[in-house]
Amino acid sequence: MSTIMPEGEDLQRAIKWISSNLEDNPNQPIFPLVEKAVFKFDLSPKDSDFLMTFFRKRKSEGS
Secondary structure (H helix, E strand, O other): OOOOOOOOHHHHHHHHHHHHHHHHOOOOOHHHHHHHHHHHOOOOHHHHHHHHHHHHHHHHOOO
């Protein structure tokens, strides 16, 4: 699977942080994690949309 890695260190850190949380508890909902990451890493609304799409697609692909 090829994944486009977003530019921006904060967004990359948010992806790693969310991924780590999902590894610990894979059944938790994505939206609250993305919401926390937006504030934790000071992300833009565009970044938030990217994260939601990225993790929804990842979950639907079964990764």
